[in-house]
Amino acid sequence: MSLKNVNLTEVVKRQYFFKLKANIDAMSSLVFLQLLAMLFSMGGSNSFHSSYDQVALEVSYFSGDVIIGFTMIWAFVTAITITTRQYRNHDFSFVTNRLSSSLSNILFLLTASIIGGITAILARNLLLVFKYIFSEEQIYGIPLTFQDLLLGVSATIIYLFAVSAIGYLIGALVQISKAFVVLIPVLFIGMLFIDGVMNRDPFIAYVFEFYVMESSFGLFFVKMVSTAALFFIASISILNRLEVRR
């Protein structure tokens, strides 16, 4: 048999298409989660009630926040799942090295984020349509322009991609040592406690401010994507040393 040389791009491309098929279960769980989130959102996320003489006023707000939140959890869990031993072993039944495996995983997570982002925003609109058809109350909405829709979708995609980068890094850390399963939550919650005891603003608030409160979309994009890239590079260098099927 003659030796065949392969290049990285070609292998990553094949693995990517393979993973789209192999990880189809992730997509069905996305549909299920978004339906569930829609159900939760039906009651309105926030409401107030006031009455004066003969007049009673009840206002409920509806938003897609819960749907986006659920989709973020989904992206996080999906990213962790594909770092597990079982999923890495799947790659090693075929042609792979650790770098190509991670690169195709990242491409898969990007695709998942795009699908998740688009469906999350669409699900929000579907929720409003449902409300409009089935509820007897008056519905008021801020008119949504196409530009707004596009902005909403892109921002959601970027959020999801960043969340999956965090998930992927945590997954990679857990693959080195199971101690991180305990360590990461302890560190996270412990930090909140210490900040509370020291009577200062929690560290997480600054992080939130830095990333989420950014009003310029360009800057937001740069901040989020470069942070995600850093997380992925860290994960790749961790996973690059891991043995499989031992």
Add this chain to the structure above:
Amino acid sequence: MKVIECTDLAKSYFGKKVLNNLSFSIEENKITGLIGRNGVGKTTLLKIIAGFIKETSGEIKVFSERPFNSLNVSANSIFVDDQMSFPPALQLYELLEAASSFYPNWDMELAKRLFDYFSFDPKGYHNRLSKGKTSTFNAIVGLASHSPITIFDEPTTGMDASVRKDFYRALLKDYIAHPRTIIISSHHVDEIENLLEDVLLLKDGRNHLHLPMEELKAWAIGLKGPTEKIQEWVNDKEIVYENKIGTNTSYVVVRNDFADSALQSARLAGLEITAVSPSDLCVYITNQTKGGIDDVFKER
């Protein structure tokens, strides 16, 4: 050409040495049998060759490259055992198609023919197969990949006798049509002794013997006769195995470095001289303890 070269290879898990100063090389297009007792490091060695795990020290070269993280080694080799895992979402037929997109030398016609012969359901799922069927499917993937290095780590686990025979026959036929380097590790030496060209025998994590099958067949002889006479004949020889039959008869396996004339006179002296089958010989050589299982139950 040497496709696998390994010098002073060592591997330890949690401080315990599994492979120890292992050195050998494997020539291109040969079928090599990797023989050794349980836990001697056969699977570890094969996984290092496939690039799954890292060597602790020493050097391993596959196609003159270090296999760990090498894309070329991965594309040109396949590691088949009963633990091969495939995504549960894909049907068996889709798995074959996925394999064909990955392996550059993949032979889809062979895969389909074997798939039909062993009556697999194209719409079945890998994780629902029985133990023997799983091994059979993995073996099909291994054969059809036509990888320049094909590694079978105990490929026949769970297969019934007839499937095992079919598999070895398929392996031989496909090898003759498409010669490539094949390494098989197995405990059933008697089943594969006609298949193998070379034998690599591991003992204590080391290369104990590495020689062509033909030489292994003639490597030792068995002598049977009255104990006293046997002692006389073998006292300066390398004894591989010794067994007392009854009170006064012994059976001894020794390195076959007798001259023809010496064998002739041994025969005249009333000793029975027999050939030792490779499978028995492998058991004798790799025995870690003196005596046998009977000693465990003695004088309880």
